[in-house]
Amino acid sequence: xxxxxxxxxxxxxxxxxxxxxxxxxxxxxxxxxxxxxxxxxxxxxxxxxxxxxxxxxxxxxxxxxxxxxxxxxxxxxxxxxxxxxxxxxxxxxxxxxxxxxxxxxxxxxxxxxxxxxxxxxxxxxxxxxxxxxxxxxxxxxxxxxxxxxxxxxxxxxxxxxxxxxxxxxxxxxxxxxxxxxxxxxxxxxxxxxxxxxxxxxxxxxxxxxxxxxxxxxxxxxxxxxxxxxxxxxxxxxxxxxxxxxxxxxxxxxxxxxxxxxxxxxxxxxxxxxxxxxxxxxxxxxxxxxxxxxxxxxxxxxxxxxxxxxxxxxxxxxxxxxxxxxxxxxxxxxxxxxxxxxxxxxxxxxxxxxxxxxxxxxxxxxxxxxxxxxxxxxxxxxxxxxxxxxxxxxxx
Numbered sequence: 001x002x003x004x005x006x007x008x009x010x011x012x013x014x015x016x017x018x019x020x021x022x023x024x025x026x027x028x029x030x031x032x033x034x035x036x037x038x039x040x041x042x043x044x045x046x047x048x049x050x051x052x053x054x055x056x057x058x059x060x061x062x063x064x065x066x067x068x069x070x071x072x073x074x075x076x077x078x079x080x081x082x083x084x085x086x087x088x089x090x091x092x093x094x095x096x097x098x099x100x101x102x103x104x105x106x107x108x109x110x111x112x113x114x115x116x117x118x119x120x121x122x123x124x125x126x127x128x129x130x131x132x133x134x135x136x137x138x139x140x141x142x143x144x145x146x147x148x149x150x151x152x153x154x155x156x157x158x159x160x161x162x163x164x165x166x167x168x169x170x171x172x173x174x175x176x177x178x179x180x181x182x183x184x185x186x187x188x189x190x191x192x193x194x195x196x197x198x199x200x201x202x203x204x205x206x207x208x209x210x211x212x213x214x215x216x217x218x219x220x221x222x223x224x225x226x227x228x229x230x231x232x233x234x235x236x237x238x239x240x241x242x243x244x245x246x247x248x249x250x251x252x253x254x255x256x257x258x259x260x261x262x263x264x265x266x267x268x269x270x271x272x273x274x275x276x277x278x279x280x281x282x283x284x285x286x287x288x289x290x291x292x293x294x295x296x297x298x299x300x301x302x303x304x305x306x307x308x309x310x311x312x313x314x315x316x317x318x319x320x321x322x323x324x325x326x327x328x329x330x331x332x333x334x335x336x337x338x339x340x341x342x343x344x345x346x347x348x349x350x351x352x353x354x355x356x357x358x359x360x361x362x363x364x365x366x367x368x369x370x371x372x373x374x375x376x377x378x379x380x381x382x383x384x385x386x387x388x389x390x391x392x393x394x395x
Contacts, residue, residue: 028074045057063080160227161226162197163230168180205236232252285321320332347367
């Protein structure tokens with residue numbers, strides 16, 4: 001087959017594109033047209049209007065085809081072939097970019113952006129006529145995924161240790177901006193892997209709100225854990241005692257130390273903190289109590305409020321010593337959740353004020369779903385052997 005001689009002056013073509021409202025889009029449109037012509041020529045075995053004995057098909061005009069790209073929307077004239085039809089290769093590959101576009105729109109939906117705003121977002125990406133119906137179709141599965149994750153059964157695994165903490169963000173409710181809490185509950189299963197068990201909004205941190213959450217966890221199949229780690233919120237403590245009777249409660253030592261240090265003058269914080277930390281580094285609960293007593297005797301006249309705070313909450317902060325099988329560093333505080341919360345806040349900070357409660361829940365839950373997936377394939381947070389020893393001792 002004779003090769004076609006291209007006589008197009010490339011410089012002239014480029015100058016024509018530069019004169020267009022969007023030069024890059026015009027160049028891309030011309031390139032797509034050339035690629036289609038070359039591909040159809042290869043498919044039918046002949047150039048346009050060329051007589052050839054070994055041709056395998058015939059052209060039969062063109063059909064318009066809209067193509068949305070990151071540069072903008074363009075309209076191509078796609079060659080038609082009588083036998084077998086023809087679909088440009090880049091339209092097939094475009095399925096990947098369509099998936100990426102859906103992810104962008106889903107991300108906007110997760111952020112609580114309205115469908116009207118998403119139309120503007122799509123237009124800013126160069127995509128025309130994105131309807132609210134199309135947006136809803138693209139995102140309808142996201143709420144279902146979030147609901148399924150939050151309400152899945154927990155009966156298939158045992159979770160001997162739980163960590164409980166709350167996130168706070170500004171949310172618009174009935175025209176007012178309020179501070180709303182979302183309670184996050186994480187646990188480790190019998191293999192030592194972390195898992196997000198609950199993501200629940202709370203209007204207030206009261207005993208009734210916490211108790212309702214714990215009851216819903218039990219209804220989903222959660223067995224009463226052996227140890228629960230949290231801060232010293234009064235409503236939470238009361239709910240743990242009532243909702244999980246028989247479980248031990250570990251007061252987060254980090255939060256506890258902050259409470260104590262609040263009563264220490266700035267100039268004395270560093271030396272006092274150094275001695276205070278040694279209490280929870282003791283090899284046993286007896287040694288920890290001895291160190292606490294020595295610290296109290298040393299500072300009771302200078303810092304009576306700090307010493308009183310230490311004495312009032314000491315025993316609750318030493319509960320982890322009753323679980324020698326487990327890593328004391330990981331069950332003596334809620335640092336694991338603190339790190340998780342900081343990472344989530346880093347992402348939610350770009351939102352500022354959430355437009356509604358649903359948007360807040362969607363965003364936090366989808367982020368936690370990502371972390372849960374990573375945790376399921378990462379190293380165990382607590383060794384499986386230590387968990388098995390704990391379960392055997394409790395049997």
